[in-house]
Amino acid sequence: MSVALNILIALAVLALILTRQLRRRPVREEQPYRIMLVLGVVGLVETVQFHQHHDVSTSAWALLVxxxxxxxxxxxxxxxxxxxxxxxxxxxxxGNVATLVLWIVGLGLHLSVDLLIKRVDADAAGLSNTAILLYLAITLGAQQALVLERAQHLAAEA
Structure with missing residues (x-):
């Protein structure tokens, strides 16, 4: 998949995620990580495919990790x-305004990593952009884990 198409898909997924973040929504307590798993698998496949076509240095991998x-x-x-x-x-x-601001800052940092990768390994330029769905899976999974952890405390308080 081309980097441009990957970014377009990621932007569509991101628009969906951001609009859903600000709405009152029920939390899936059964299979709460299903969407993250799908995004993670697709993101991992795209990242592996990128690696198959580019000689990615250890430094570039370290920046991505x-x-x-x-x-x-x-x-x-x-x-x-x-x-x-x-x-x-x-x-x-x-979510609220703080949630949205953290999304924007986090994504900005992830996407700017590609500039660093390009400086240390020109052949790996685009690695961070290619891994955007993997990034979304990880960041959403961490958020979901905290929400579910906080829900456990709600149950204990009730």
Whole structure:
């Protein structure tokens, strides 16, 4: 898949994610990581395909892994900003402006990693952009984990 098409797909997924983040929505407590798994598998396949066509240095891989770790951190931070509550036995969540700001900053950092990768390994330019779906899977998974953890505390308090 071309980098441009990958970015277009990621932007469509991101638009869907951001609009859903700000709406009051029930949390899937059964199979809560299904969408993250799908995004992760597709992102991993695309990243492997990128590697098959480019000679990626260890430094470029290290920068990508660092960006994915930062994405997990931003996901955890967003998970703390999301309002979580139970209503009639159903768990709900709704993000806010802070959630949105953390999304924008986290994505900006991930995408800017490609500039660093290009400086240390010109042949690996585009690696971070190609791994955007993998990034989304990891950052969403971390956010979901925090939301579910916070929901456990709601149940204990009730």
């Amino acid at each position: 660092a960006s994915l770790a930062v994405g997990a951190g931003f996901g955890a931070l967003r998970g703390m900003t999301v309002h979580v509550w139970r209503e009639a036995g159903t768990l709900y969540r709704q």
